[in-house]
Amino acid sequence: AQKVTQAQTEISVVEKEDVTLDCVYETRDTTYYLFWYKQPPSGELVFLIRRNSFDEQNEISGRYSWNFQKSTSSFNFTITASQVVDSAVYFCALSEAGWTNAGKSTFGDGTTLTVKP
């Protein structure tokens, strides 16, 4: 069975601080996909990144970066120089490859990030 754990329920930082959101997953599959989604106060769920299990290269997109480590089953998300607009709930998700599950994902409980001015 798949499991995604986001141990940090809430994080509060001051603007311009760096912040890392942790995500630890469990799966028996060797091929799988990991995702991060953002849910701002407006409520929509916005896709941020997708990573497959064969690609452990870290990714950077502007102030966002992701660190994928298979050895520790972690897929952590760092926001550099945080801004008030980064305040949101962030979800990590795991999808096992294969046609039978039709892309079904398991979501973590989310981390609520508050960035104060």
Add this chain to the structure above:
Amino acid sequence: DAGVIQSPRHEVTEMGQEVTLRCKPISGHNSLFWYRQTMMRGLELLIYFNNNVPIDDSGMPEDRFSAKMPNASFSTLKIQPSEPRDSAVYFCASSLVRVDTDTQYFGPGTRLTVL
């Protein structure tokens, strides 16, 4: 391109009434998912379809909930009769499941309030 479209965006109804939520997935996507989000239970997968066929409805809370996907561009989630504990935000998501991609894209959600 249009994203996932959900209607209505907000629904307020009284206990016992029938509620129908609607979803139009992204054109060309072959999988569709219905989720419910509450403060207490977080994001729960209710049911998902692949090529219009329900694959897993184990997340549907009880017989009062039903979902259909009559064609590739439309799905409904029905609650009959509704109860106050059904109050939540209901999200629809779609994805194109291939060997190399299966990212789910979410609609804006329907906020349901059952009085």
